[in-house]
């Protein structure tokens with residue numbers, strides 16, 4: 258799934274984002290998101306970080322959750338809003354133009370689930386560290402963290418191979434958008450370090466894409 262670097266190009270044309278990402282991933286991302294959101298139950302409070310056009314947000318709302326989606330790209334949010342109205346789910350969805358840097362304004366232990374798809378790979382190191390700390394704070398004890406993202410393969414051979422595929426795509430993306438994504442290094446380890454218990458981890462064949470479920474430990478009695 259080295260083609261994820263091209264998503265930065267799609268983000269610059271949000272109206273084409275959903276179709277583009279489906280083509281780039283041969284529909285595999287839809288299956289990943291269906292699996293991840295199957296952990297969400299009716300009535301739960303959910304935060305979607307970097308919600309974009311609402312791929313995870315809408316799935317969670319369809320399962321009866323109350324979802325807050327945040328994103329820094331107002332044009333992606335406009336599409337998410339339109340989709341929520343079309344799906345008649347706007348009562349279950351709040352959307353805010355807001356970056357991870359503002360997570361500190363969220364109430365403590367306010368969410369049952371925090372989820373994020375393909376956003377961690379767009380954050381700086383400091384933003385990612387800060388986000389994990391804030392996610393732990395805003396999740397209730399026993400709450401669930403759901404992540405799908407591009408990661409750096411642990412196996413050296415796979416890392417070299419995917420770098421060879423990715424490099425020309427990085428150049429193309431950079432020329433068009435003056436920005437790129439950063440495959441996240443050691444994500445399960447970082448999530449554990451932030452104080453979560455990993456429940457399940459699944460990688461694609463190249464070890465370049467992670468699907469992760471983690472839990473915030475219950476508070477001691």
Ligand SMILES: C[S@@+](CC[C@H](N)C(=O)[O-])C[C@H]1O[C@@H](n2cnc3c(N)ncnc32)[C@H](O)[C@@H]1O
Pocket residue numbers: 264268306307308309310311312313327328329330333355356357358373374375376379380384
């Ligand atoms: C590749 S898109 C994925 C969108 C959506 N989660 C999905 O899977 O379709 C990444 C999103 O993260 C958002 N994003 C990037 N940096 C962010 C930040 N610092 N705070 C909040 N959102 C951010 C981008 O604007 C973009 O909409």
